[in-house]
Amino acid sequence: MTKNVQQDSQAPNHFRDAIGVVDERTGNRNWIFPKKPSGRLYTGRTWFSIALMALMFSGPFMKINGHPVLLLNILERKFIIFGIPFWSQDLPLFALLMLTFVVFIIVFTVVFGRMWCGWACPQTIFMEMLFRKIEYFFEGDAKDQKRITQMRWNGEKLLKRGTKNIVFFLLSFFIANTFLSYLIGIDEIEKLITDGPSQHLGQFIALCIFSIVFYIVFSKMRELVCIVVCPYGRLQGLMLDKNSIVVAYDFIRGEPRGQHKRNESENLGDCVDCHRCVHVCPTGIDIRNGTQLECVNCTACIDECNDVMERMHKPHGLIRYASQEEIAKGSVKRITFRSAAYMGVLTCLICVLSYLLLTRNEVEAVVLRTPGMLFQNQTGHDVSNMYNFEVVNKTFAEQQVEIKVVSPEHITLKMVDREKSVLQLKEDDIIKGSFFLILDKKYIQENNTPATIKVYSNGVLMDEIKTNFVGPVLN
Numbered sequence: 001m002t003k004n005v006q007q008d009s010q011a012p013n014h015f016r017d018a019i020g021v022v023d024e025r026t027g028n029r030n031w032i033f034p035k036k037p038s039g040r041l042y043t044g045r046t047w048f049s050i051a052l053m054a055l056m057f058s059g060p061f062m063k064i065n066g067h068p069v070l071l072l073n074i075l076e077r078k079f080i081i082f083g084i085p086f087w088s089q090d091l092p093l094f095a096l097l098m099l100t101f102v103v104f105i106i107v108f109t110v111v112f113g114r115m116w117c118g119w120a121c122p123q124t125i126f127m128e129m130l131f132r133k134i135e136y137f138f139e140g141d142a143k144d145q146k147r148i149t150q151m152r153w154n155g156e157k158l159l160k161r162g163t164k165n166i167v168f169f170l171l172s173f174f175i176a177n178t179f180l181s182y183l184i185g186i187d188e189i190e191k192l193i194t195d196g197p198s199q200h201l202g203q204f205i206a207l208c209i210f211s212i213v214f215y216i217v218f219s220k221m222r223e224l225v226c227i228v229v230c231p232y233g234r235l236q237g238l239m240l241d242k243n244s245i246v247v248a249y250d251f252i253r254g255e256p257r258g259q260h261k262r263n264e265s266e267n268l269g270d271c272v273d274c275h276r277c278v279h280v281c282p283t284g285i286d287i288r289n290g291t292q293l294e295c296v297n298c299t300a301c302i303d304e305c306n307d308v309m310e311r312m313h314k315p316h317g318l319i320r321y322a323s324q325e326e327i328a329k330g331s332v333k334r335i336t337f338r339s340a341a342y343m344g345v346l347t348c349l350i351c352v353l354s355y356l357l358l359t360r361n362e363v364e365a366v367v368l369r370t371p372g373m374l375f376q377n378q379t380g381h382d383v384s385n386m387y388n389f390e391v392v393n394k395t396f397a398e399q400q401v402e403i404k405v406v407s408p409e410h411i412t413l414k415m416v417d418r419e420k421s422v423l424q425l426k427e428d429d430i431i432k433g434s435f436f437l438i439l440d441k442k443y444i445q446e447n448n449t450p451a452t453i454k455v456y457s458n459g460v461l462m463d464e465i466k467t468n469f470v471g472p473v474l475n
């Protein structure tokens with residue numbers, strides 16, 4: 001980690017051709033040993049993370065009327081958000097919700113930079129507030145961790161590394177259980193525990209895979225997830241601009257950097273080139289080189305530099321939350337034309353989404369003419385058209401659904417395989433079937449007679465379907 005810094009001091013622009021996590025000579029991974037952070041922001045982040053983790057781990061147990069608050073069952077295409085169920089029939093709504101969320105992320109990033117990454121991203125929270133703290137507990141601070149890494153395998157190393165990795169895996173297993181609870185529901189996890197893995201082999205295998213993945217992510221991949229894998233991280237170059245708030249080094253105040261020696265500090269800036277901001281960085285970068293893709297805005301360098309400034313009797317904020325323009329010109333412009341345009345798009349999307357959510361039917365009916373059939377001659381003078389229907393109850397309450405044909409006059413509806421056109425749907429229920437529309441030939445004036453079918457749920461009109469009744473015209 002310190003290697004790139006030393007090279008940087010020799011060649012000021014060298015950092016542009018290298019990344020801290022790769023050893024330039026061998027091309028191997030450069031393992032980062034960040035110094036244990038401390039300070040006001042770190043304490044704030046710790047408490048905020050505790051609140052978020054408490055919310056996340058208790059989330060699967062929270063229920064509204066016996067149903068989970070949040071369920072994202074991708075396999076069964078069933079989603080529950082704030083206790084409201086969404087089905088595959090709501091896919092357009094869901095797609096719009098996702099689009100709105102993406103635009104919100106863009107607006108947030110344009111204005112506030114990567115604040116999400118530092119304060120709320122599960123990867124950062126688990127890594128920095130859980131796994132890293134456990135590592136400091138078992139192996140000590142950065143220096144001790146380096147020492148343990150370099151030492152030959154002996155009792156001490158075996159004990160410290162072994163215990164740490166066992167705790168890491170148990171924690172990964174716990175996180176995997178929580179993650180799976182959001183996918184299949186806590187009730188399924190309870191069944192898995194009480195019935196045993198042999199009764200729920202698929203779920204048990206999924207649990208094992210997730211546990212291994214989380215273990216690899218938090219014990220091996222670490223900052224590589226943010227730098228290489230995360231699409232949000234990789235899109236920062238597109239979203240950030242000179243007015244976005246980022247963790248930034250005040251180069252106007254800090255440069256020229258250098259060790260302040262008695263009687264020689266008059267021409268130097270406030271940066272004493274102590275490298276403490278670099279040593280504490282979990283992604284191994286030097287923030288004094290400017291905004292970089294690797295920076296997850298964890299604020300550890302702000303705390304560290306503030307401590308240095310305090311000791312130097314200088315004001316805080318040599319590294320702080322600020323935009324590039326703010327530092328270079330002292331001007332603060334939070335809302336730019338670009339961010340205002342994004343906000344306009346976001347507002348439109350929120351309006352459309354709200355309208356669709358508010359007018360969303362509790363019951364959805366699909367009625368389609370049976371393919372390949374025109375009309376059938378029934379006994380007497382009657383002609384019929386056959387239709388297929390599918391009625392979905394999108395609520396957790398029972399619904400009494402009635403399908404009625406209201407026009408043209410004299411037309412009747414006859415269900416196939418059931419007496420009445422009233423259907424009883426239990427919660428989450430789907431009923432499929434067929435019916436005939438029947439009309440006496442004497443009332444048919446044209447080959448395609450417009451017809452209207454209405455679907456009522458608990459007496460309330462849910463849907464109106466316009467169709468054409470096909471039949472022969474009597475001469």
Ligand code: SF4
Nearest residue numbers: 271272274275277305
């Ligand atoms: S911690 Fe502050 S003073 Fe020290 S090198 Fe970093 S920016 Fe300069």
Ligand code: SF4
Nearest residue numbers: 281295296298299301
């Ligand atoms: S540069 Fe500072 S804010 Fe960015 S990742 Fe490193 S320590 Fe965190």
